[in-house]
Amino acid sequence: MIRICQRNVCLHVKGFIKPTLFKETCVKPTVVDIHQTKFSRHFANKEKQENELERIYYGPLTPQIKAVKIFSVSSSAAGLAAQPFILREATTIGSTPLLVAICSVIGFFTFVTPLLLHFITKKYVTEIHYDPKTLTYKATTINFFIAPVQLDFKVEDVVVPDIPGMFTTMFAKGKPLFIEARHFTDPLHYAKIMGYDKPLDFKLGENKDDEDTKNS
Structure with missing residues (x-):
């Protein structure tokens, strides 16, 4: 008789406590699962997007430029x-005079040297990635604070100057960039970017007299 009473009391206590605890905690696992699903999807999409891009170029002077x-x-x-x-x-x-000389030396190494170094290295392309789905190139450079700056461009956005400037190979969306052909994993990408795969324009060799006769 005592055992039966104890069993009934235990079942009554379990039935009284278990729904209460479940009622308080049933919402939290659902919320945690939703957040975990969102975070996992976010990182999965980001990783998938990075894997879709193919690195076709790497500048060998990137570590030295960063260190300097x-x-x-x-x-x-x-x-x-x-x-x-x-x-x-x-x-x-x-x-x-000595005070002016000291201030000039300090000012040169404090202000002029970083700006001059940035002016030279801001055109250097550290990496180029290619997206085969959108036919878009992503060029990476380094800004003044050593942070990567990415520029998306297509072949139509590239302009190759007739006379290359100092540390300038091409202009992508108006921004000067410096690249080297030998550091491309596939030379065909360099040919497309520089426009070497386009047909030659033989009309550039026409004489001025021929143009005058046509106009007359």
Whole structure:
């Protein structure tokens, strides 16, 4: 009789506690599952998109350029931080020409060197990826703060100058870029970008007299 009472009490307690606990926690697993599904889909789509792009070009000077720019930006930040102390010590000398010389040297290495280095390296293409579905190229360069900058362009957006400028091979959407043919994994992509696969225009060799006779 005692065992039967104990069993009834236990079943009553379990029946009283279990729905309450389930009622409080039944919503949370659903919310967690929804968030986990969204995050997994987001990263899966991102990874799938990156895998669809094919890297066809890599600039071999990319590590060296990054290292030099990091050193230049770090030295400029250190120069700006130490400039008040250097100027305070320089004013104690009392020589105006020496003070001007010190300020010129500090200003050159603090401001001019990083800007000059960025002007030279901002055209250097570190990577080029190709999307075969949209026939789009994605060129990557480095900005002043050593962050990657990507430019999407197609073959129609490329203009090759007759006389290449300094560190300039082509213009993509008006932006000058520097690339080298030997670093392409497939030379056909370089030929398409530079327009070497297009037919030659033999009309460029016509004489001026022939044009005048046609106009008359």
